[in-house]
Amino acid sequence: MVVTEKINKNSRALTIIELTVVLAVLLMLATMIFISMAGMKDWKKAKLAGENLRVVYLAQKTYLADHPTDAVTSLDATKLAPYLVTGNGTIPTIEKLDGSEVTIKLDVMPPVVSGSYDPSGRTDDGLWDVGKP
Numbered sequence: 001m002v003v004t005e006k007i008n009k010n011s012r013a014l015t016i017i018e019l020t021v022v023l024a025v026l027l028m029l030a031t032m033i034f035i036s037m038a039g040m041k042d043w044k045k046a047k048l049a050g051e052n053l054r055v056v057y058l059a060q061k062t063y064l065a066d067h068p069t070d071a072v073t074s075l076d077a078t079k080l081a082p083y084l085v086t087g088n089g090t091i092p093t094i095e096k097l098d099g100s101e102v103t104i105k106l107d108v109m110p111p112v113v114s115g116s117y118d119p120s121g122r123t124d125d126g127l128w129d130v131g132k133p
Contacts, residue, residue: 045095052092056104056111059083072109080106
């Protein structure tokens with residue numbers, strides 16, 4: 001007894017053109033994801049800048065709660081270091097988008113960064129708009 005297989009004439013494999021189209025669509029999707037991820041570096045720097053300013057602000061408030069007669073203008077790194085929640089006792093710095101670092105002004109409340117640090121130039125867009133109580 002010989003078994004013969006029937007070949008289904010309706011089934012067919014992917015052609016080279018179909019495979020090329022699928023690969024092109026996947027490549028376009030990967031490119032879109034890669035481009036959107038490039039902006040994540042700036043977002044991470046902005047988030048870290050906000051967190052650093054909030055840490056210093058919390059240290060200022062805690063120090064002034066313990067020393068109510070001290071003025072805000074008398075605050076410096078030696079007074080605030082024990083009150084930082086980061087645990088290492090150093091005042092954090094903030095990295096700008098161009099890679100340079102700026103320091104946090106400790107003698108104003110809420111703390112701000114010395115110099116310009118808002119890349120958008122607007123104070124209402126949420127991009128590095130930190131230090132507001």
